[in-house]
Amino acid sequence: MKEKKWCSGAGSLAVPEDIKQETTPRICCCCGKPTPDGSNYCNWQCTVDLAKRNGGRVITPNGLPIVCVRADNAMLEHEHADHPDYKFPVTAEYVGAPVELPEWDCSLKPQTQALIYTDGDVALTLYECCFTIWSVHNGLSLGGFSYWKAWRLTEESIAKIRALKPSVPGPGKPISE
Numbered sequence: 638m639k640e641k642k643w644c645s646g647a648g649s650l651a652v653p654e655d656i657k658q659e660t661t662p663r664i665c666c667c668c669g670k671p672t673p674d675g676s677n678y679c680n681w682q683c684t685v686d687l688a689k690r691n692g693g694r695v696i697t698p699n700g701l702p703i704v705c706v707r708a709d710n711a712m713l714e715h716e717h718a719d720h721p722d723y724k725f726p727v728t729a730e731y732v733g734a735p736v737e738l739p740e741w742d743c744s745l746k747p748q749t750q751a752l753i754y755t756d757g758d759v760a761l762t763l764y765e766c767c768f769t770i771w772s773v774h775n776g777l778s779l780g781g782f783s784y785w786k787a788w789r790l791t792e793e794s795i796a797k798i799r800a801l802k803p804s805v806p807g808p809g810k811p812i813s814e
């Protein structure tokens with residue numbers, strides 16, 4: 638049987654109706670070799686290589702590895718690394734009471750969030766298009782996306798945020814009287 642390309646990845650066209658996932662061997666959208674597990678790419682490197690070949694922009698202001706390839710072929714060190722006020726990634730961990738679940742809830746795994754703003758007291762992050770505000774003093778969530786559960790920034794992330802000097806000065810002395 639002739640191999641047909643099964644590809645819905647970056648820069649590809651829609652999958653034709655007559656291609657059946659169950660019966661068609663999949664080949665890598667980048668290098669054309671059969672994929673080991675029926676996915677669209679051999680590995681992450683092929684995913685990135687195809688985005689580069691398609692002319693995607695590399696958005697890694699901190700020089701970190703590419704972890705996200707968008708549908709427009711942009712390659713980012715964080716999904717929100719193209720936000721105009723993006724600083725660097727920080728890590729939030731779940732610190733709530735142990736959840737009695739038979740299986741680990743993957744939504745409680747540590748999250749890599751994008752630091753957008755800090756004034757030294759609070760920090761604003763972006764994760765999956767949602768904002769969370771955090772105390773830079775104890776690292777706890779103060780409101781937003783991560784507020785409904787108990788989340789905290791890691792000590793390492795808090796230290797990095799504290800070390801960041803605000804690039805825009807504040808309004809100066811508080812207004813009195």
Ligand SMILES: [Zn+2]
Pocket residue numbers: 665666667668669670678679680683
């Ligand atoms: Zn490949």
